[in-house]
Amino acid sequence: MHLLELGGRDDAFAAYEATSAATGVRRIAPGLAVANAVVPERARGLAYTHRASELVGRTDADLEAARTLLEAAPIDREGSVAVRAADVRGSTGISTSEAERTLGGVLVDRGFSVDLEEPDHVLRVAFSEGVLDVGADEEVTDGRGDLLEPAEGAGGESAGERVSVCALGWLEAESVRDFGTRAPTDKPFFQPGSMDPMLARAVANLACARPGRTLLDPMCGTGGVLVEAGLVGADVVGTDAQEKMALGARENLAHYLERDDPSPTGVPRGSWAVGRGDATRLPLKDGAVDGVVFDAPYGRQSKIETHRLEDLVAGALAETRRVADRAVVVADRSWAAPAMEAGWELEATFERRVHRSLTRYVLVLE
Ligand SMILES: C[S@@+](CC[C@H](N)C(=O)[O-])C[C@H]1O[C@@H](n2cnc3c(N)ncnc32)[C@H](O)[C@@H]1O
Known part of the structure; x- marks a missing residue:
């Protein structure tokens, strides 16, 4: 015990x-x-x-x-x-x-x-x-x-x-308490709405990030989740609809995952790949990855390329179901109903209050 x-x-x-x-x-x-x-x-x-x-x-x-x-x-x-x-x-x-x-x-x-x-x-x-x-x-x-x-x-x-x-x-x-060294504002590429590295690590872990597993973030933004997943040894793949984000995520991933010094967690850092792409039409084969994490746009914070937010999330849930058997969705509201419509089962849900006007919902889907 x-x-x-x-x-x-x-x-x-x-x-x-x-x-x-x-x-x-x-x-x-x-x-x-x-x-x-x-x-x-x-x-x-x-x-x-x-x-x-x-x-x-x-x-x-x-x-x-x-x-x-x-x-x-x-x-x-x-x-x-x-x-x-x-x-x-x-x-x-x-x-x-x-x-x-x-x-x-x-x-x-x-x-x-x-x-x-x-x-x-x-x-x-x-x-x-x-x-x-x-x-x-x-x-x-x-x-x-x-x-x-x-x-x-x-x-x-x-x-x-x-x-x-x-x-x-x-x-x-x-556990290695070095999250403070990766505050979003200290990263080479920063944008408002980036995920705090502790939450990013936790959701990466929940999506089964570990050596030998491949994790996808189809709306990767600055790459916050991918950095944390890569530091625990997962190979990571990211897409974002905005070219600026895809380029910035690459900068962050290169900075944190391509290093010669020993990894702080003791496992070799994972490999990474990031490209511009639409989360509702992923350029991946069925079952291509082991887990997916995405942090859906909050409407007011993130630019939503070409879709209404509801359509974007529904489309992304269906696509992630096609490419993986496990997903963790972070958002400012519960997307449980569209997740189930997309064929996911709800394993767990959490509500995490960030501040008075923002509660983050974490859905774990299987
Ligand atoms: C809340 S942010 C993600 C933040 C990220 N977790 C981080 O730590 O930086 C949501 C992202 O979704 C992207 N996005 C919006 N519409 C998209 C789409 N159709 N396909 C892929 N990404 C999209 C936005 O460009 C934005 O970067």
Whole structure:
């Protein structure tokens, strides 16, 4: 069993993204989830999961209970250790420095040496309290599309109840937090309406971006999604109706994906190709790609070439259905009805509030 420390404010979305790197993901407390198995190299590329650890055990959010748990836990490791504690979202008020001292003391008593700079093993300790708001109708599925049960809290609480959790785990993988270096305004080519790199990474992951897979963004704009998909190893293909965008996306992709330095996520960067094209008439064979992501124009922000917005989205949904079995659509409204008319099944939907006048809808289609 593994512990996932989630980031951001939307745990349902974070846990869902984590299913691209883990199986059997269940939320156990605000900001925390557990999983049956984790692929560490994929976890390093997650946007909304900060860490994955091999779960030692979990108890209530109480330092004495955590101490007892660690004293009794089997540990088949050798070498130096460091304990790093977190009070998730400040929800418990527990002193993390006291937790680190106390639990470090337990490990010293068990024969380990402490090395805070370069430990052989890091013990993560996460305290979290609050309402576990896994909706009864929330459908979280794993990478194979199997429906996951709503999570149970430490004491077996059902959805919507208050939970109090302390989870202990040996750190296995940390996601690479370099998204700030790819802010849309810092890219070689910038246009208003570009997607934030964290959301771009998450939707790329949801569309199965990984080495050996090919991902298409048929309305690629500045190439924000393609850059993030390429950085986790997917081969990427983009089209945009505007010549200016296709040229700009090429500039961005060359800048981020054609480099000699090692890739930050540890997997080689994917190849890329971008051309000018109409998303409703893609120059691709049936089933040519593994996944599609598109960020539909918001009407007021993006120039819509030749189509009414409804026709553009309906046409793009039909074309993406022809070329792929999986798609993620991001938009300022839910396009669920036209997606189903185009033959897609709705695997999940999320609403992410960006600011007062913009909510982004994320539809995951199979
Ligand atoms: C919201 S933007 C995409 C932004 C992109 N995700 C980014 O990070 O830069 C939508 C894009 O759709 C493009 N577009 C509009 N009509 C299109 C069509 N018929 N075919 C392909 N692209 C189209 C626009 O030129 C625009 O770049």
